[in-house]
Amino acid sequence: MSEERTNIEQLISTSERIGTIGSPSSTSKLSLDILGTAVDKKLVGELALFRFSQDGKPHYALGQITEVQLKNIWLEDPTMRSLARQRGQVNPVSGQQDTHLGDMTVSAVFSDDGHRFEPSILGTVPATGTSIHLATDEILDRLLELYRDEIFYLGHVYGSTPKLPLWFKHFGTGPHGAGEAYHIGIFGKTGSGKSVLAKMILLAYARYPDMAIFVIDPQGEFSKDVRGEVRAEGFPLNLSNTLSQLNKEVIIRSVRELVLDRWDLFSEILYESPFFERLSVPKGENRRIASEVLAEKLQRVHITLQNLYQRESFNRAWQILGDGNVQMQFYRTQQSRDRFNIVYQEANQNEFFNNYWGPITELFRKDRTGAISVDNLMQQTFDLGRARRPVVVIDLSREMAAGLFWNDTIQALVIKRLLDGLTYSAEGAYRENRFLNTLVILDEAHRLAPREKIENEKQESVRLSLLDAVRTTRKYGLGWMFISQTLSSLHREIIGQLRIFFFGFGLALGTEFMSLKEIVGGDPNALKLYQSFRDPHSAFDIASRQYAFMTIGPVSPLSFAGTPLFLTVYNTPQEFLRANQLLRGGK
Ligand SMILES: Nc1ncnc2c1ncn2[C@@H]1O[C@H](COP(=O)(O)OP(=O)(O)OP(=O)(O)O)[C@@H](O)[C@H]1O
Ligand SMILES: [Mg+2]
Incomplete structure (x- = not known):
């Protein structure tokens, strides 16, 4: 008998026995007769295991207990039932003849081939009466010894004490690589802990030096943590410390430093801004043409995007708008043009320059401190020549946008620019046969890619960019992590492309639950849990x-069969960091 076996047998024999395999049982779901000594324990959610023999080798099967039922067949008899109704209890039936039955869904099986534990399958149903034990950390450590340095912990098995072993493989080949990129989704109601979970997973990937991480951060939440502005309440995870400990270079860029570099973005932002509003051109076709024509004419007189902020450029733009021929392009009738001209003539140019032109054109200005264009940012992210690839965080929060023209639509447009940049650079790399091994994290994804077609044409284009990115970039080595409050509103095709899901609290009702069911499939016990x-x-x-x-x-x-697993996330950063040896000094 190998040492491992002795060891594991010993470990199992000292762990608590909670029941035996009962009838009926199948290879996909086992019934459990719960021992009298275990009936008053909370068993639902517990990770349990049993030993069985298959092909002459010892095997160990692990799974979560998904349901516990009480049965008292005597009390199901109508006479007994009416007695119970009259007397409250029936001696010696009530309480005495109860049986407790559990359901266990096996999610992983290991075979002991004498030297080590290898993944296997449940190819037979063990005899009834086979003992079932509670899994412990020690047992799991031993079974998973082979994968020890790959395993990452986010928390404990839901409703139980052992840590739930997880792994997050990088997308490349070589050790600990999945050999391909994959997409991840994190869903749950507001406050269910999605962002915290995403930050923990970010650290799991940050352990790999040759993997880059690109975070699109609409709320500025990741950026704060990565800057080391640790909050006092909640989950005060110091991402900054941990990333530096992992030797990860961190690049944070907010809208203050991000240089927009496309004329179509300029005309779109101009369209959204109050600039034309104040010139009495309402939103719609006329305003759209006006913004586009203006951008076009400015280019024609060799004004560059980065010089737009100068007074001269503004004067030029103002002049263009005063030109009758230009006006004819966005207002067909003389009457509209006359109305426009009255406002135009009376407008205070200084006010237009300072209040409307300035905040927009700042976004395109290159000589700001720390300025970086979207294209350069992509280059840095995808530079495979670096021995250590960075974590890049783009802070798109309103807070950072003071003095710039900023709202949700502009934010969405900038995100679209980032998405297009990512897709474009990824395609370029692919042509050069480079595999990008990069994770892109997008918080608040539901806002960008709702299932219904969006009325607003611009937002619709953001949604399409996202779909396109998700569809095409995986083969270039780009995996996406979407964080979303709703499942039902995220585009179906995006959901269809996800390989790994995390579902937090709050999807148990209505359409959300319907969508959840679709993904989880037939297992009613998983849904109950x-x-x-x-x-x-x-x-x-x-x-x-x-x-x-x-x-x-x-x-x-623990889930090669693809069965759902349940976990309770660590509720302090210390616990999380300690479990993954990420505390400074390895404490
Ligand atoms: N595992 C945890 N332990 C302790 N506190 C947590 C944990 N996860 C989240 N929290 C706290 O709960 C609150 C909400 O968490 P979080 O911001 O991650 O939720 P969310 O799902 O991202 O919500 P939203 O959809 O509104 O962004 C925060 O104050 C956070 O610090
Ligand atoms: Mg969040």
Whole structure:
């Protein structure tokens, strides 16, 4: 007998026995007769295991207990039932003849080939009476010894004590690589802990020096953490420290430094801004043409995007708008032009320059401190020549945009520019046979890619860019992580492209639940377990808040069968960092 086997047998024998395999059982779902000694334990969610023999080798099967039922067949008899109704209880039936049955869904099987544990399958149903034990950290460590340095922990098995072993493989080939990029989705209601989870997963990938991470951060939340502005409440994870400990170069750029570099963006932003509003041109076709014509004419007189902010450029633009021939392009009738001209003549040019022209054209200005164009940013991200590839965070928060013209639509347009940049650079790299090994994280994805066609033409184009990026860039080595409050509103095709899912609290109702069901498939017990998640904010105090997630996909050595796994995320950064040896000094 190998040493491992002795060891694991010992470990199993000292772990708690909770029941035996009962009937009926199949290779996909096992019934569990729960021992009298375990009936008053909370068993739902527990990770359990049993040993069985297959092809002459010892095997170990692991799975979560998804349901516990009580049965008392005597009390199901109508006579007994009516007795119980009259007397409250029936001795010696009530309480005495109860049986507790559990359901266990096996998610992983390991075979012991004498030297090590190898993944295997449940190809037979073990005899009834086979003992079922609770899994412990020690048992899991031993079974997964082969993968020890790949494993990453985000928390404990839902409703249980062992840590749930997960793995996040980089997209490249070589050690710890998946050999291809894949997309990840994190879903859950507001406050369910998605962003915190995403930051933890970011660190899992940041362990790989040759993997780059690109974060599109609409709320500025990641940026704050990466800058080391640790909040006092919630989950005070110091991303900055941990990333520097991992030797990751961090590049943070906010809208203050990001140089927009496309004329069509200029005309789109001009269109959205109050500039034409103040000139009495309402939103619509006329204003669209006016912004486009203006951009075109400015280019024709050799004004560059980066010089737009100068007074001269403004004067030029103003002049162009005063030109009758130009006006004819956006206002067909003399009457409209006359109306426009009255406002135009009376307008205070200084005010237009300072209040409307300036904040827009700043976005295109190159001589700001730390300025970087979108194209350069992509180059830095995708530079495979670097031994250590960076974490790039783009802070698109309103907070950072003071003095610039900024709103949700402009933010969406800038995100579109980033998406197009990513797709374009990825295609370029592909032509040169380079595989990008990059994860792109996009928070608040539901705002950008709703399922219904968006009325606003510009937002619609953002949605299409996103779809296009998701569809095409995977083969170039670009994987995406979407974080979204809703499942039903994210475009179906995007959902269809995701390989790994995390579902937090809050999708148990209505259309959300329907969408969840579609993804999880037939397993009703998994859905029931998911429905048992509580709103973290309903906890009595902050310390007892629980952030639970269901995960599906090839994210754990405990789920090669693709069955959902359930976890409770660590609720302090210390615990998380310690579990993954990320504390400074390895404490
Ligand atoms: N595992 C955790 N342990 C302790 N606190 C947490 C945990 N996860 C989240 N929190 C806290 O709960 C609050 C909400 O978390 P988070 O911002 O991650 O939610 P969210 O799902 O991203 O919400 P939204 O959709 O509104 O962005 C934050 O204050 C956060 O610090
Ligand atoms: Mg969030």
